[in-house]
Amino acid sequence: MSRVTLFLAALASLSVVSAARADGDLRRGAQVYRACVACHALEPGLHLSGPSLDGFMGRVAGTAEGFVRYSSGLKDADFSWNAAALDGWLKDPAGMIPGTYMTFRGIDDPLARADLVAFLEIAGQPGGGRKVVDEGLVPAGWVRAGAPEPIGEPSPKMHVTAIRHCGDSYFITTGEGRETPYWEKNIRLKIDSAETGPPVGVPVILGAGMGGDRFSVIFRSLADLQQFVTESCEARRT
Structure with a gap:
């Protein structure tokens, strides 16, 4: 059994984690998600320093189409993103996947993680970015996150x-x-x-x-x- 499988099995057995997830608050989670906006977009196929989070829930880790900067550990982890996996990842990315390229340290507070997981279970569905905007959970600008605006045809001074x-x-x-x-x-x-x-x-x-x-x-x-x-x-x- 792999290290990741053991990690997820241990998380699933902890009732406190399951209870915290059940109590996750979407609006609080949307505010915690602010820390993710620098690296991840919710627009389909829009990869920044991290992959787009559109449709990632339920998908096998390390397989976002068009994103090529996964660590070998994440590409070989062989698990699908669900609430338990996401809770473990958000708690300690480097502990769950040694050698990960994700520089995020993790979230110690289990309630804050539960809030963020609750938010991502909606935002991380196909088209979830538009849904969380329509429900007033996040500003529309967060869907594209830190992506620059298209340059288009430059002026002579820029060309x-x-x-x-x-x-x-x-x-x-x-x-x-x-x-x-x-x-x-x-x-x-x-x-x-x-x-x-x-x-x-x-x-x-x-x-x-x-x-x-x-x-x-x-x-x-x-x-x-x-x-x-x-x-x-x-x-x-x-």
């Missing part, structure tokens, strides 16, 4: 047409025809291959907060990044 690296600097040319130098440590090169990313072959530059001197250049694919970034100290001719 990157060339990037050259020289010394400790990036020289970035935009659709306005202007080349601007940036300290290399203030530029982050990123890929967004989802529907939120830029069009193919049209990287964009976006402000990244701080003092106005940090920027992200976002590409649609690794191929785009490799195409646009060159090593050259020869100034661009205009």
Whole structure:
């Protein structure tokens, strides 16, 4: 019998856990769920740092379609998500699945876990995100969680047409025809291959907060990044 199976069997035998689950409060659970919004969306197929939670209840752990960042322990755990499994996971993810990539420490309070389990038993059904919004349990924005808005067609000021690296600097040319130098440590090169990313072959530059001197250049694919970034100290001719 696997470690996970033993773990779940022990949880199922504890009447205090079952009683706490039965008393779970949906509205309190929705507030506890706030801690999950940074990493998980409720929109179908929208994976962030963690997988979408749409339809995960009753599904075999580690099998969300399109999500490839599961730890080997979770992929091999061979159990389905139900109230008992979820209670154990929320209590101590690393204790239940050693080596898990989930950095969440866990929830010690059994009543808070019971509230969150009660909420997720609804929100984690197919279409559950829309249901919990319609019932006024969470704001509509929580369905997409921290997902960025689609970039769409950029303005000339945002559209990157060339990037050259020289010394400790990036020289970035935009659709306005202007080349601007940036300290290399203030530029982050990123890929967004989802529907939120830029069009193919049209990287964009976006402000990244701080003092106005940090920027992200976002590409649609690794191929785009490799195409646009060159090593050259020869100034661009205009």
